[in-house]
Amino acid sequence: MEDPDAPLVERARRGDRWAFEQLVERHQNRLFTLAARTLGSADEAADAVQEAFIRAWLGLPRFRGGSLFSTWLYRIGVNAAHDQRLKRRAEPLDEVREPADPQDSFHVSELSSALQNALNQLDEDYRVAVVLYDVLGCSYTEIAELTEVAEGTVKSRIFRGRSRLAELLGTRTAEE
Amino acid sequence: MVAETHPHEIELFEYAEDELPEARREEIAAHLATCSVCAEQVRQAATGREALRETTLLELPQGRHEEILRNLPEPERSRNEPRGFFSKQLLAGIAALLVVAALAAVLVKTGGNSGMESSAGGAAEATATSGGGGKTENAQAADLFAGGSAEVVAADLQRKGFDASVQQDRVVVHGATKAQVREALADRGPGDVEVVVKNP
Numbered sequence: 001m002e003d004p005d006a007p008l009v010e011r012a013r014r015g016d017r018w019a020f021e022q023l024v025e026r027h028q029n030r031l032f033t034l035a036a037r038t039l040g041s042a043d044e045a046a047d048a049v050q051e052a053f054i055r056a057w058l059g060l061p062r063f064r065g066g067s068l069f070s071t072w073l074y075r076i077g078v079n080a081a082h083d084q085r086l087k088r089r090a091e092p093l094d095e096v097r098e099p100a101d102p103q104d105s106f107h108v109s110e111l112s113s114a115l116q117n118a119l120n121q122l123d124e125d126y127r128v129a130v131v132l133y134d135v136l137g138c139s140y141t142e143i144a145e146l147t148e149v150a151e152g153t154v155k156s157r158i159f160r161g162r163s164r165l166a167e168l169l170g171t172r173t174a175e176e
Numbered sequence: 177m178v179a180e181t182h183p184h185e186i187e188l189f190e191y192a193e194d195e196l197p198e199a200r201r202e203e204i205a206a207h208l209a210t211c212s213v214c215a216e217q218v219r220q221a222a223t224g225r226e227a228l229r230e231t232t233l234l235e236l237p238q239g240r241h242e243e244i245l246r247n248l249p250e251p252e253r254s255r256n257e258p259r260g261f262f263s264k265q266l267l268a269g270i271a272a273l274l275v276v277a278a279l280a281a282v283l284v285k286t287g288g289n290s291g292m293e294s295s296a297g298g299a300a301e302a303t304a305t306s307g308g309g310g311k312t313e314n315a316q317a318a319d320l321f322a323g324g325s326a327e328v329v330a331a332d333l334q335r336k337g338f339d340a341s342v343q344q345d346r347v348v349v350h351g352a353t354k355a356q357v358r359e360a361l362a363d364r365g366p367g368d369v370e371v372v373v374k375n376p
Contacts, residue, residue: 024244037231042237155189162222
């Protein structure tokens with residue numbers, strides 16, 4: 001598969017900061033979404049994203065293009081988020097994008113909040129799998145590569161993660 | 177009738193994603209019609225999927241974006257690596273010439289010519305003073321000045337992959353162009369440290 005990031009990656013590997021800044025611009029929101037949805041905290045997620053980009057910048061010489069740059073970057077992001085979790089301090093997700101339509105604001109924020117609470121209760125493996133697949137649209141192959149498991153395991157984790165999420169959302173709805 | 181063997185959850189997932197061959201899909205559909213346990217699993221998973229897919233991308237706060245760019249360290253890889261398109265062989269040749277030139281310059285200076293800029297052995301050196309009117313140029317102008325001490329500026333350039341050293345309170349850079357050095361020093365701001373670029 002041809003990597004759309006390849007030209008910028010090649011320049012960044014040679015120390016071209018401008019090229020890397022374009023890669024940051026291109027991937028920062030997806031990486032932030034991944035970190036925020038898996039950590040449940042905007043501040044921790046932003047810290048993880050910053051750490052991930054620094055690791056990527058310094059580690060570019062070791063990136064040989066065997067996978068998509070985005071796959072490699074998300075793997076660094078997952079690891080950075082995991083490291084953040086280890087030094088966790090409980091904070092709610094407090095920074096979400098404003099919806100395009102202000103009339104939907106209330107519903108969207110409620111949905112996001114309920115979903116985030118449910119995501120926070122999922123096992124980390126399931127949470128990462130469903131966010132990568134259902135939120136970011138990564139392929140099984142990409143997820144398998146960046147989480148270092150077989151594609152069948154990825155499918156299983158997505159299936160179980162979705163089911164558990166629905167249970168948690170249903171429970172929450174019932175409680176409310 | 178309840179089927180005796182439940183499909184594996186991977187197959188249930190593939191059924192939900194419509195990834196199964198038609199024949200197997202029909203078998204699973206027939207099973208789901210009779211097995212409430214599996215049917216409930218598929219229904220739950222579909223509910224979870226719909227909830228997830230209603231979410232939107234979150235935007236990294238702008239302040240964080242700027243912080244990331246501001247805090248990107250200089251990569252270790254650039255140290256001692258050629259910049260631009262020079263080959264290692266060419267740079268090795270340049271280095272050899274510069275060694276000869278440096279030795280010749282030292283000899284000239286110790287011989288009483290310390291007030292003059294020198295060039296020898298094919299290496300051109302250019303410097304400028306901060307006074308403007310006292311600018312002295314040889315083959316290549318190098319009116320570069322940077323903030324900080326000479327040691328700090330040299331260390332900064334070394335981190336950025338340049339062959340830089342402090343010589344008589346100046347920073348001397350070999351094997352690079354003035355434009356490359358100027359770009360590398362852009363983030364240091366103005367100052368009094370004289371930077372001499374030697375580029376054969």
